Amino acid sequence: MPTTPRGPGPVAAVHRIFIVTALLCALAYAAWELREMARTGEALAGVRGALALLVAAGTGVYLRSLRGLGAKLTPRE
Secondary structure, X not given: OOOOOOOOOOHHHHHHHHHXXXXXXXXXXXXXXXXXXXXXXXXXXXXXXXXXXXXXXXXXHHHHHOOOHHHXXXXXX
């Protein structure tokens, strides 16, 4: 009787896809706010853009920490 492979399945890959999507959205929002600041001179748009860049940086750090996630989620024999 064949056994099914043990492991996280697509969980690790799907999680990475969601994190990359969040990173791209944060960068797009930052660009939008910084462009708005350049267009109108609104200081608060610059603050929002800078905050979005910080969120993008944090998300990038988190994404790097996911290396080996599949191995961490695979049960040991």
